[in-house]
Every structure is written in C-alpha cells, then in structure tokens.
Amino acid sequence: MYLSRLELTDFRSYRRAALELDPGVNVFVGSNGQGKTNLVEAVCYLALLRSHRTATDAPLVRQGSERAVLHGEVLTSGRRIDLDVEIVPGRANRLRVNGHATRRARDLVGILRVVIFAPEDLALVKGDPAARRDYLDDVLVELRPRLFAVRAEYEKALRQRNAFLRAVAQDGQQVDRNSLDVWNLHFARAAAALLDARRRLVHELAPFVEKAYAAISGGSGAVRLEYRSTVPEEVLQDADEETRIAGILAALRKVQDAELARGLTLVGPHRDDLNLELDSRPARGYASHGESWSYALALRLGAYELLRSDGETPVMILDDVYAELDQQRRRRLTGCVSGAEQLLITSAVDEPDLPVGRRYVVHESQVHVAD
Numbered sequence: 001m002y003l004s005r006l007e008l009t010d011f012r013s014y015r016r017a018a019l020e021l022d023p024g025v026n027v028f029v030g031s032n033g034q035g036k037t038n039l040v041e042a043v044c045y046l047a048l049l050r051s052h053r054t055a056t057d058a059p060l061v062r063q064g065s066e067r068a069v070l071h072g073e074v075l076t077s078g079r080r081i082d083l084d085v086e087i088v089p090g091r092a093n094r095l096r097v098n099g100h101a102t103r104r105a106r107d108l109v110g111i112l113r114v115v116i117f118a119p120e121d122l123a124l125v126k127g128d129p130a131a132r133r134d135y136l137d138d139v140l141v142e143l144r145p146r147l148f149a150v151r152a153e154y155e156k157a158l159r160q161r162n163a164f165l166r167a168v169a170q171d172g173q174q175v176d177r178n179s180l181d182v183w184n185l186h187f188a189r190a191a192a193a194l195l196d197a198r199r200r201l202v203h204e205l206a207p208f209v210e211k212a213y214a215a216i217s218g219g220s221g222a223v224r225l226e227y228r229s230t231v232p233e234e235v236l237q238d239a240d241e242e243t244r245i246a247g248i249l250a251a252l253r254k255v256q257d258a259e260l261a262r263g264l265t266l267v268g269p270h271r272d273d274l275n276l277e278l279d280s281r282p283a284r285g286y287a288s289h290g291e292s293w294s295y296a297l298a299l300r301l302g303a304y305e306l307l308r309s310d311g312e313t314p315v316m317i318l319d320d321v322y323a324e325l326d327q328q329r330r331r332r333l334t335g336c337v338s339g340a341e342q343l344l345i346t347s348a349v350d351e352p353d354l355p356v357g358r359r360y361v362v363h364e365s366q367v368h369v370a371d
C-alpha cells in the first residue's frame, strides 16, 4: 500500500498544502521548524486517528482556526481509497471513507497502515510505561481495527470508574456498593478484552522484534519482550473469558480500600508495562545509549514486519532519525527498510547516505518537489 496524495488544511503550521507522493522513497528536506514533522504527523493521523506526539487534538489545528482537515488517497491492491478527516477539538472527528460519512473510527483506521520511527522513540526504551502501552495499542489497532473500539471502551470505563472513586475519596461521598459493582463489572469486561489482545500481540510481535534487533545490532545482544500486568498472570492465562473477568474483579476487590482512599483505579491495562530485556537485564537502566536506539528501532521495525506478514505492507516513516544514528546503524536501517513499498523520510539536510528517491523541499510550511 502507499499514500499517493496528501492534502492538509489548517493543520498545525499549514494553511493549505497538497502533494503527490511516489511509491518508494520520498525525502522531505528543510531546516528546523519548517513543517517536516507536521507533514508526517498528518499521515499518522490519517492512519490511526491520533497524533504520535500529542495526546489532545487542539495543537493539531492551526492557531487561529477552528478545524483542521486532512485528505489522503491510499492505493492498495490496485484500488484507490479516499480518506477524509475533519478535526474539531472537543468534538468527535468527522470521518469519510470514499466520500461516505461514518461515525465509526474502525471504518477508517487501518486502511492506511503506517509505522513511524522518530527521535521521541528513545522513550520507548528509557521512558515511562505509558509510551510502551501506546506503542502496543497503536500496533493492535492497525492490525485489528475493531480494537479501536475496545480501547475506547476501556478508556471510557476507566474514566467513569475513576470519577466514581474520586467522588468518594475527595468529596467524602458515601460508597454506593451497588454502583461500585456496576462500574467494576463494566471496567473488568473492557479490561479483559484489552488485556487479551495486548498479550496475544506481544506473543506475535516478539519474534519480529528479536530478528530486527539482530539485524540492527549486527547480531550482538539478545532481546526479550514480556507483557507485565497488574492483573495476576494466572488470571490472564485462563482460556475462559468469564473466568478472566471474575479474576479481574477479585483483583479489584483486593485493592478496593486503597482505591477508595486514593480515588483512582490501581489495577488494569492502564497500569501495565511491556518489559524490555537485553541480555536478560532490563533495557531501561542497563542498555547503553546506542543499544537503546537499536532497541527502539527494533520495536518499530518489528511492528513493520508483523504488519507486513499480515498481508498489507505499512508506509514506513523515518522522522529526523538519520541524524541520531551512527553510520553503521544508518546503513543497517537503510538495508532493513529498502524493500518498503513507500518510505517517507524527513531530514534537516539531504545527507549522502539517505536513500535515493523523490526529494521535496519544505520551507515555511510550503512543500515543493525539488528540482
């Protein structure tokens, strides 16, 4: 698959931009702050309906405008699919697929598959669990779009349950046991579905990440991925969903007093982590700077290969990363992505070891094909 056309209106620093893209390599060159990352962020938004660098939509809309509009044309298996997204902060996105309006995000997400590797990805290895959870959830949604709804359902259940717990902890509201039971069941059902999906994903993803790490590191160092949950492992291993839900409810009961005192949910996928080991030690804390870069890259390349093995090759985006890598890793990275159906690269300078392909100049939020 590849993105053949992209149009932005009032997105980030862009008033209006329209560009045709090639299959193969597309390199966007421009100095700092000219709008390169904003462009690839728009591509990611069309794929996942969320930005890889902000949790809320407000920063995506050009200052002084009310809405941002994105249009993308995807060529996949010989047919063209048009995607349209209108982003109005504080409101649900307006979505269209081939001109037909839809309220369901899952009708749009996953049509365009992307994997982006960016400097912020060092946080996947060195940072807090939240970055690793987002990483897993983004791959999940691209692989199985129906999980967009599963994740949204979980987030809603968590918000509602936390609001209930906060009302008890902070406002001294009496605990209404019947309401708590209802919130617990709603939460446990959503948690069971998301946990099951994440654990299956880690199982599928791990061999691809291991292979990618070997390719990037030149064979030195063994990586291991493990999903570490706040819900006991024996609960999650049970094949029966109702038993897993009962196990999550039991785990909630155990921490209930602490939750009511603190006003927040202490057990569930929002508190879990993806443990990353390098040579049997936690990568966070032990891996060197270079090894951490290789690991972060391997996580992205592993996701790319998993999606590819699933039948639809994602668009690979390398946002300003060549400058961060040493020459050997650059060469190996180029080797790993050379078969990509479409590669979008941003860089401040057109460095000699960037792959051959179409060049664009990005200047003051205008994009031109280079002469």
Ligand SMILES: Nc1ncnc2c1ncn2[C@@H]1O[C@H](COP(=O)(O)OP(=O)(O)OP(=O)(O)O)[C@@H](O)[C@H]1O
Pocket: 011, 012, 013, 014, 030, 031, 032, 033, 034, 035, 036, 037, 038, 039, 058, 059, 060, 061, 062, 063, 320, 348
């Ligand atoms: N909502 C917005 N409205 C207007 N301008 C914005 C908005 N959000 C970001 N910008 C501006 O967009 C500009 C370009 O950002 P972008 O991250 O795309 O730069 P870049 O070319 O990737 O630079 P670098 O090489 O430094 O990463 C920044 O100057 C930023 O202030």
